Amino acid sequence: MNLPLPDAEALVGALVRQLSPRVTPETGIIGIFTGGVWLAERLHRELGLVLPMGSIDISFYRDDYAKSGLHASVKPSQIPFDVAGRHILLVDDVLYTGRTVRGALNEIFDYGRPASVSLVVLVDRGGRELPIAPQYFGATVAVPERSMLVLSRTEDGILTLQLERDA
Amino acid sequence: MRNPQLNAKGELQHLLTIEGLPREILIRILDTAKSFLGVTEREVKKVPLLRGKSVFNLFFEPSTRTRTTFEIAAKRLSADVVNLAISTSSQTKGETLLDTVDNLSAMHADMFVVRHASSGAPFLIAGHVKPHVHVVNAGDGRHAHPTQGLLDAYTIRHYKQDFTQLSVAIVGDILHSRVARSLIHALTTLGTPDVRVIGPQTLLPTGVDRLGVSVHHDMATGLRDADVIVMLRLQNERMRGPLLPSAGEFFKAYGLTPEKLALAKPDAIVMHPGPMNRGVEIDSAVADGTQAVILPQVTFGIAVRMAVMSILAGTTA
Numbered sequence: 012m013n014l015p016l017p018d019a020e021a022l023v024g025a026l027v028r029q030l031s032p033r034v035t036p037e038t039g040i041i042g043i044f045t046g047g048v049w050l051a052e053r054l055h056r057e058l059g060l061v062l063p064m065g066s067i068d069i070s071f072y073r074d075d076y077a078k079s080g081l082h083a084s085v086k087p088s089q090i091p092f093d094v095a096g097r098h099i100l101l102v103d104d105v106l107y108t109g110r111t112v113r114g115a116l117n118e119i120f121d122y123g124r125p126a127s128v129s130l131v132v133l134v135d136r137g138g139r140e141l142p143i144a145p146q147y148f149g150a151t152v153a154v155p156e157r158s159m160l161v162l163s164r165t166e167d168g169i170l171t172l173q174l175e176r177d178a
Numbered sequence: 179m180r181n182p183q184l185n186a187k188g189e190l191q192h193l194l195t196i197e198g199l200p201r202e203i204l205i206r207i208l209d210t211a212k213s214f215l216g217v218t219e220r221e222v223k224k225v226p227l228l229r230g231k232s233v234f235n236l237f238f239e240p241s242t243r244t245r246t247t248f249e250i251a252a253k254r255l256s257a258d259v260v261n262l263a264i265s266t267s268s269q270t271k272g273e274t275l276l277d278t279v280d281n282l283s284a285m286h287a288d289m290f291v292v293r294h295a296s297s298g299a300p301f302l303i304a305g306h307v308k309p310h311v312h313v314v315n316a317g318d319g320r321h322a323h324p325t326q327g328l329l330d331a332y333t334i335r336h337y338k339q340d341f342t343q344l345s346v347a348i349v350g351d352i353l354h355s356r357v358a359r360s361l362i363h364a365l366t367t368l369g370t371p372d373v374r375v376i377g378p379q380t381l382l383p384t385g386v387d388r389l390g391v392s393v394h395h396d397m398a399t400g401l402r403d404a405d406v407i408v409m410l411r412l413q414n415e416r417m418r419g420p421l422l423p424s425a426g427e428f429f430k431a432y433g434l435t436p437e438k439l440a441l442a443k444p445d446a447i448v449m450h451p452g453p454m455n456r457g458v459e460i461d462s463a464v465a466d467g468t469q470a471v472i473l474p475q476v477t478f479g480i481a482v483r484m485a486v487m488s489i490l491a492g493t494t495a
Contacts, residue, residue, distance in 0.1 A: 080493055
């Protein structure tokens with residue numbers, strides 16, 4: 012399987028260019044663990060956002076808990092700014108079924124009522140099962156159904172995309 | 179024989195005792211609890227994990243703190259909670275206990291939180307219920323109180339981080355204390371090198387040293403350079419026959435006063451599972467002092483119980 016995958020670093024640059032005219036000192040950014048947090052860290056730095064960034068683990072909001080149980084390692088969610096009335100960028104690495112974003116939206120609303128939430132993803136791979144669409148995306152990639160598109164980060168912080176076969 | 183708490187895949191199906199649980203399971207509960215702690219600081223202090231599930235608090239022994247914190251934990255997981263306080267005055271046991279459980283199961287209980295004066299009662303229930311039903315031991319006789327042991331371990335980790343460097347002293351009525359047993363098992367499983375029990379001979383169970391602890395009858399030696407001091411309540415209601423001259427004598431020898439606390443490390447923390455008997459096992463100056471973490475223990479207890487219930491409810495037989 013030799014699908015040509017885009018360069019993740021170039022996609023980060025593209026997202027920064029799309030977002031920079033839209034952000035203000037009041038903008039809040041929240042990454043979804045793990046890949047979304049890496050991407051949010053980069054965007055937070057390169058967009059020069061003022062508020063500290065948030066990170067959420069949606070394990071407590073997953074819709075497959077009854078089937079699969081609680082995830083083995085749940086990380087603490089942290090949103091260190093007031094959500095109520097704020098314009099928020101919600102960041103994930105790969106958008107697929109939309110179920111993770113659904114869980115993330117529910118979690119954010121348990122912190123307060125935001126003015127708006129925009130979805131930012133590095134890659135949209137299609138295959139949506141819910142009416143969810145990204146407002147900002149680096150690229151669209153057609154990925155075979157039984158494969159996973161995975162973001163990884165090197166020790167020096169370089170982001171790369173890889174294709175993994177689903178077990 | 180398989181550990182009755184674990185399913186065929188080695189996952190936690192019931193929480194009955196800390197004894198024999200692998201370290202990874204304890205660590206997972208403590209880590210998960212840390213994530214739940216943040217939930218309780220938000221505007222909406224609830225997550226939807228146990229939506230549609232029914233948790234039955236089955237208390238055959240009186241309790242305020244434990245029952246309330248289990249109830250709050252279940253409600254913060256969005257479960258429906260039913261509280262049953264069942265009198266044990268007629269010593270209802272055996273068939274009657276299981277009949278009660280059968281009736282509640284017919285009301286579609288998904289989880290039983292059980293406190294009982296008889297050691298082993300939660301094991302009996304766990305062995306009886308259908309595979310999708312989970313049992314949490316909320317204290318059985320003198321045997322075990324695993325969620326208290328876990329919340330004590332959580333508190334110690336919160337303030338001291340690394341178990342492998344610690345000296346922990348557990349003081350007082352060890353004989354009647356299921357809290358002490360559960361905490362000792364948790365601490366040794368988590369790699370605590372120095373666990374001490376301190377008390378008069380009459381309040382120490384025979385063979386307590388086999389649990390991997392050192393035994394002291396004197397506070398002066400037992401508290402020296404301790405990082406953590408856990409004070410236990412004198413359980414008068416469980417004492418059969420005279421084990422102590424008087425509460426006053428006990429306080430003189432084993433009550434934690436500022437002078438005795440000074441024997442421990444300067445940054446030692448003082449814990450107590452509650453309810454406290456001021457002037458019997460602990461001096462008010464210590465209980466209300468800067469080294470006491472007795473109230474944070476209660477707060478952490480909710481997060482730990484949320485972690486236990488959400489891990490159990492997500493495990494299939």
